[in-house]
Amino acid sequence: MSEARPLEMIGATKWFGNFRAVNALDFSVENGSIVGFLGPNGAGKSTSLRMALGVLSPDFGHSNLFGAPPSLTNLRRVGFLPEERGLYKKMTPRQTITYFARLKGLSNRDAKARADELLDMMGLGEFAKTRVSRLSKGMSQKVQILCALAHKPDFLILDEPFSGLDPVNQQALEALIVEEHQRGATIVFSTHVMEHAERLCQKIVMMARGRKVFDGTLDEAFTALGRAVKVGVANGFDLSQTLAPAGYSAEAEDGVWRVNLPQGRDAQDVLRLAINAGAPITSFVPEEARLRDVFVSLVSDAEAQDLADTLASDKEAA
Amino acid sequence: MLSTYLVARRDYLGYVTAWGFWLGLLLTPVLLGIGILAPSLAASSQPTRYFTIIETGDEFTKAIRSELDSIAAELARTSLDPVATLQGEESERQQLFDEARQSGATTQEALDAAGGAPIELTLGDFVEVPPPARTAEALKPYLLGQQLIDTPEGPKPLFAALVVSEDGETIEYWSENLQSRALMDISRAAERKIAEERIFTAAGVSSRLLDDARDARRDVVAQRARPTSDAASSEVTLSDQAPFIVSIAMAFALWFLIFSVINYLLMGTIEERSNKIFDSLLTSVSLPSLLAGKLLAVLALALTLMAFWGIGSAAIGMFASQQLSPDFANNALTVLGAALHPSLIVPAVISFILGYLMYGSLFLALGSLCDTIQEAQTLMTPLIVLLMVPLFMLTFAISDAQSPIIEAMVWIPVFTPFLLILRMPTDPPMIEVFAQLGLMAVAAALILYLATRVYRAGAVHGAGVADVWAFFGKLIPGRKAES
Numbered sequence: 001m002s003e004a005r006p007l008e009m010i011g012a013t014k015w016f017g018n019f020r021a022v023n024a025l026d027f028s029v030e031n032g033s034i035v036g037f038l039g040p041n042g043a044g045k046s047t048s049l050r051m052a053l054g055v056l057s058p059d060f061g062h063s064n065l066f067g068a069p070p071s072l073t074n075l076r077r078v079g080f081l082p083e084e085r086g087l088y089k090k091m092t093p094r095q096t097i098t099y100f101a102r103l104k105g106l107s108n109r110d111a112k113a114r115a116d117e118l119l120d121m122m123g124l125g126e127f128a129k130t131r132v133s134r135l136s137k138g139m140s141q142k143v144q145i146l147c148a149l150a151h152k153p154d155f156l157i158l159d160e161p162f163s164g165l166d167p168v169n170q171q172a173l174e175a176l177i178v179e180e181h182q183r184g185a186t187i188v189f190s191t192h193v194m195e196h197a198e199r200l201c202q203k204i205v206m207m208a209r210g211r212k213v214f215d216g217t218l219d220e221a222f223t224a225l226g227r228a229v230k231v232g233v234a235n236g237f238d239l240s241q242t243l244a245p246a247g248y249s250a251e252a253e254d255g256v257w258r259v260n261l262p263q264g265r266d267a268q269d270v271l272r273l274a275i276n277a278g279a280p281i282t283s284f285v286p287e288e289a290r291l292r293d294v295f296v297s298l299v300s301d302a303e304a305q306d307l308a309d310t311l312a313s314d315k316e317a318a
Numbered sequence: 319m320l321s322t323y324l325v326a327r328r329d330y331l332g333y334v335t336a337w338g339f340w341l342g343l344l345l346t347p348v349l350l351g352i353g354i355l356a357p358s359l360a361a362s363s364q365p366t367r368y369f370t371i372i373e374t375g376d377e378f379t380k381a382i383r384s385e386l387d388s389i390a391a392e393l394a395r396t397s398l399d400p401v402a403t404l405q406g407e408e409s410e411r412q413q414l415f416d417e418a419r420q421s422g423a424t425t426q427e428a429l430d431a432a433g434g435a436p437i438e439l440t441l442g443d444f445v446e447v448p449p450p451a452r453t454a455e456a457l458k459p460y461l462l463g464q465q466l467i468d469t470p471e472g473p474k475p476l477f478a479a480l481v482v483s484e485d486g487e488t489i490e491y492w493s494e495n496l497q498s499r500a501l502m503d504i505s506r507a508a509e510r511k512i513a514e515e516r517i518f519t520a521a522g523v524s525s526r527l528l529d530d531a532r533d534a535r536r537d538v539v540a541q542r543a544r545p546t547s548d549a550a551s552s553e554v555t556l557s558d559q560a561p562f563i564v565s566i567a568m569a570f571a572l573w574f575l576i577f578s579v580i581n582y583l584l585m586g587t588i589e590e591r592s593n594k595i596f597d598s599l600l601t602s603v604s605l606p607s608l609l610a611g612k613l614l615a616v617l618a619l620a621l622t623l624m625a626f627w628g629i630g631s632a633a634i635g636m637f638a639s640q641q642l643s644p645d646f647a648n649n650a651l652t653v654l655g656a657a658l659h660p661s662l663i664v665p666a667v668i669s670f671i672l673g674y675l676m677y678g679s680l681f682l683a684l685g686s687l688c689d690t691i692q693e694a695q696t697l698m699t700p701l702i703v704l705l706m707v708p709l710f711m712l713t714f715a716i717s718d719a720q721s722p723i724i725e726a727m728v729w730i731p732v733f734t735p736f737l738l739i740l741r742m743p744t745d746p747p748m749i750e751v752f753a754q755l756g757l758m759a760v761a762a763a764l765i766l767y768l769a770t771r772v773y774r775a776g777a778v779h780g781a782g783v784a785d786v787w788a789f790f791g792k793l794i795p796g797r798k799a800e801s
Contacts, residue, residue, distance in 0.1 A: 016779075053601050055778060072321075072604055080601045086594035090332060102324050103602035147598065 004067025005029060006078075006155040006186045011061030012051050014044075021047045023210045024061065029155075029188055029203075034181055036197030037190035038291065039207035040306035041313075045190040046083045048207070049159050053080060065155070076105050079153035081145055083160045083190075089133040093119055093143045096132060101150035111150065118146040122172075138169050145173065149180065156180055158189035162196055174200060192310045194291035204291065208299045208306065222289040225297050227261040229270050232283035242277040243270065256283070321603040325611025326618065333582055333619050342578075343626055368469055369501060370449040370457070373482035378489065379446075381508035382480070386444065389504075391425045398432055444501050445469070447476075454481050454492050461494050480505055560656035561743035566715055568657070568666050569739045571624065572673055573708055579620045580681045580701075584694050586612065587685025596777040605774060609766075613678045620674075666739050668755055672762040673735025677705070679769035686776030687785070708736035715740040728754055731761030 007029040014022045022044040029035050037045050050056040052063045054070025065074040087096055094115045101111035119128045122142050132140055141164055148156060158177075162170045177200055181187055191197060197204050197218075204221060206214040214221060232255060233239055239257040240250040248270060250259040259270050267286040274281055295307060333339055352359075371379045395416070399409040408416075411432045418428035450467050451457050457479045459465040466473035478493035478501050489509060491502050515525040590596060599608055635650065657663065680701060688694040711733070714721045719740055728737040734754050742751075775781040 050597065055597055055600050072602075075601050078601065080598065082594070082597035084594035084597065086590075086596075086598065088328075088332070088593065088595065089589075090335075091328075099324065099328055100598065100602060103321055103599075144598075 003031060004064070006031060006066060007052055007157075007188065008064040008067075009048065009052060009061070010063070012048065012058040012063055013060040014047050014051060014056060015059050021210055022051065022058075025207075025212055027205050027212060027215050029186060031186055032181075032184065033186055033203055034177065034201050035186075035188045036194075036201035036204040037188055037207070038192065038194055038197055038204055038295065039190075040192050040310040042209070042306060043192075043207040044210040045207055046159050049157055049188070049190060053078065053157065076151070077154040079104075079148035079151065079156045079185075081148045081156075081158040081161055083163075085141055085144055085164070087132045087140055087144055087147075089131065091132055092129045093124060093132060093135070093139075093146075094128040096143060097146050097150050100147040104151035104153075106151055114150050114152075115146075118149060122146060122176075138165060141165060142169070145176070149176075152183070152185075154185060156185050156187045156189075158187070160191060161189050162191055162193060170196070192307065194295065198291050206295055206298065208295075213298045214294065218291075221291060221294045223263070225289055225294045227267075227289060228287045229259050229261060229267040230283070230285045230287060231257045231259060231270065231274060231279075231281060233257065233274075234280040234282050237279050239274060239279060242279060243273055246273055248273075258287075322607045322611045322614065325599075325603060325608055326614040329586060329612055329615030330618050332586070333615065334622065339619070343623060346578075346623075347627060347630060364443050366445050366469075366471065367443055367477035367498075367501070368445050368447045368467060368474055369478040369480065370447050370476060371480045371482070372449050372452060372454075372457075373480075374484055374486070377512060378480070378482050378508065381512050382505065383446070384511070385504045385508045386446075387425065391419060391428070394425050394429045398429070444477075444504070449479070450476070454479065454490060457481075457492060461492060463494075477501070560653045561659070561662055562719060564653060564657040565662060565666075565719070565739050565741075565743050566712060568662075568670075569708070569712055569715070569736045572670055572739070573705070573712070573736055575620045575624065576674065576677045577705060578623065579616050580677070580698075582619060583612070583616050583678060583681040584685040584688075584698070585691065586616070587682055588688050588691060588694060591686060591777065592689050600778065605770060609679065609682060609770060609773060612682060613675065616678065617674060661745075662739075662742050665742055665751060665755065669735040669738050669758070672755075672758050675762045676732060676735070676758075676765045677701075679766045683769035683772035683776070686773045687782055688776075689782065693782070704732060708733050711737055712740070720744045729757065731758045734758040734761075 005028050009025050009027055012022060012025045013020070025044075025048055037049070039045050047056065051058050052065070052070070053075065054063070054065075063070065066077060068074055088099075091099070094112070097115035097118060098108075098111040101114055102108060106114065116125070116128065119125050124139060124142060124146075127135060127139060132143065135143065145158075145161065148158070156177075161173055161177075165173060174196065177187055177189070189196075189200075201218065203217050204214065205212060206221075214224065216224075231239060231250075234255075236255075239259070240252070243250055243259060246269075247262055248259050248265075250257045252258075261267065261270070267284075271281075271284055292307070299307075371382060373379060395412055396403045398411045398415055402409040402412065415428045415432035418431040419425075423431060447467055447469060449457070450460050450465070457476065460467055460476035461479065463475035467476050477495070478491060481490045481492060483489075489505065491505060493501075514528060518525045518527060590599075603611070684694060684697050684701070687697065707727075711724055711727060714724055715737075718724075724737055724740060725746075727733050728741055735758065738751070738754055738758070772781075775785070
């Protein structure tokens with residue numbers, strides 16, 4: 001019998017007063033996968049993850065961890081990095097990691113050994129006995145991530161793990177996530193920077209204003225968006241007439257035609273048809289699909305604006 | 319259990335490794351000692367003050383000198399056996415001192431006769447000097463320090479002048495410093511004696527009659543009514559008083575414990591809230607374990623403080639007992655026996671635990687709602703007022719542990735922990751004691767339950783001080799509709 005899924009959320013709904021933060025959320029996480037939980041600020045990602053862990057109780061619906069409602073027993077298999085970063089300022093990184101590892105069930109000796117191993121791995125060995133209050137923000141964040149990893153969890157839930165990290169540390173964290181996945185951990189991380197998900201995830205769940213707008217693989221996401229190719233032609237050549245008999249639709253803008261690719265067709269077919277028709281081609285660029293575009297295509301204008309606002313505030317913060 | 323221990327251990331080590339803890343640990347007894355010794359230190363450090371008396375005869379002058387001599391004699395007598403004096407008893411050496419005084423010996427001679435350790439008997443804080451001028455007007459420059467008088471210490475300003483009018487009808491007290499009233503009080507006592515003497519003489523009665531009457535009075539001896547089965551005599555002993563002394567000490571200790579550690583509970587929780595660490599904790603440890611760990615940590619901290627101070631006090635007490643009286647150790651054992659008697663220690667321990675749980679969980683909940691200590695202060699005020707009530711009750715209990723107000727207030731669960739301890743030496747009906755303990759247990763459970771909910775609201779949902787006021791605002795009729 002196969003092991004129960006690390007996470008299942010069934011109809012999970014959460015209200016804060018009159019505000020519905022999450023609306024009937026259904027999704028599951030398969031063993032050994034990396035799942036991206038995507039959406040702008042305020043989409044309900046953190047609330048969903050807190051419900052998943054039992055920190056918050058859903059008003060309707062429920063969540064299961066490894067086939068059972070969240071409890072300290074199954075939470076011992078979970079490592080969690082909360083969105084709101086926090087550490088005991090007067091403790092050292094070594095003490096902090098040891099403390100959380102012990103709370104997760106490691107013996108004192110194993111917890112200390114694991115803390116030393118992780119600190120060395122992340123290049124923080126020389127700061128092992130420095131008070132957290134004296135560490136940089138990036139270092140503190142690394143320490144907190146290490147706290148989540150300390151007990152070698154089967155399932156890692158990382159809420160906005162890349163937020164606040166510089167590009168070098170973001171890259172290091174991506175490598176760490178891959179490493180943990182190779183170790184055998186199932187990973188869910190939330191982010192509003194969709195490029196991280198594009199690089200790391202097999203599956204994504206997109207949220208907007210408390211509702212799930214997409215749940216599937218990356219391929220399925222790009223398929224949902226629909227692929228296209230941009231073809232530049234000279235002399236006012238009408239490419240749509242050339243391609244329509246073959247089942248392609250095309251729209252022109254400033255001498256560049258955007259040709260939608262139906263399922264099963266690729267850009268080379270369009271190029272071949274255009275050349276055969278004697279079109280004076282000046283440029284040919286297959287459109288690179290981005291998850292951001294997928295998100296925008298799936299949500300309302302207001303929800304798309306949420307993402308734009310979130311990314312804009314990120315830039316400001318940077 | 320392990321997670322509770324880990325939380326408690328982390329918090330406890332966090333507290334005791336902070337310099338503020340050690341500062342409090344060491345400074346509290348020092349400040350307490352200074353507070354106790356301050357009056358006598360102030361008195362002993364007071365400079366000698368010079369005064370003069372202007373009168374036509376010497377009746378008032380003699381009376382003042384006699385008063386000052388009596389004060390010096392009383393000091394010398396007390397120095398012979400301070401413990402006996404404190405207990406209202408008279409030692410053999412003090413009897414010798416009194417006999418010598420009655421036979422006309424000076425204070426120093428009486429002290430020598432009683433075999434007292436040589437003490438420096440100064441003339442007191444006040445030294446009489448010959449008048450540098452004969453009228454109050456002429457004395458003013460001396461009183462204001464514009465002119466100085468000759469003294470054994472060199473030139474000094476005149477502190478005060480007592481001027482008896484020529485007709486003997488009025489006595490004026492002149493001084494630049496009217497805040498220090500000791501010499502004025504001595505003057506009034508001297509004048510009272512002169513007046514008594516005058517009236518008695520006029521009535522043809524010796525003034526010694528009043529002293530004789532005082533000496534002849536019978537003592538009112540306290541006797542304790544005991545059941546006839548009780549083998550002990552009715553004489554009131556330290557064994558009778560010890561339970562009351564101990565119960566007051568225990569009630570005060572509980573009060574002091576709670577009052578001294580609430581800051582730690584508050585600050586610890588506020589720090590965790592502002593550090594946003596709750597989510598990490600709550601996925602590793604259950605909320606009840608987390609709260610239990612925190613309460614245990616601060617309890618251990620309080621016990622550390624009390625152990626440190628207790629051992630220190632015991633050491634000082636033992637040292638003092640060797641210096642003061644051989645009976646001290648016996649008395650200490652009597653008090654200890656009273657403290658450990660099941661009728662006191664069992665309710666005391668239960669009250670201690672439940673009282674700490676009630677107040678500790680209240681302050682934890684309060685801390686979970688606050689981001690800063692400034693915010694906490696707005697919520698703390700009602701709780702501090704609540705905590706001050708038992709302290710006032712302690713003062714009632716010192717004079718009458720069976721006061722009706724204590725008997726009534728002991729039924730209010732938030733006061734029960736302190737007041738039940740105070741009542742136990744009065745042998746209250748057991749049914750009442752059990753009822754009060756039960757009520758207190760129910761209240762503690764309820765407060766703990768509510769505090770857990772508030773803690774969850776603060777720690778997990780981010781509820782704050784504004785939400786508390788909004789909650790109470792809704793309880794006011796009409797406010798809900800407006801909001």
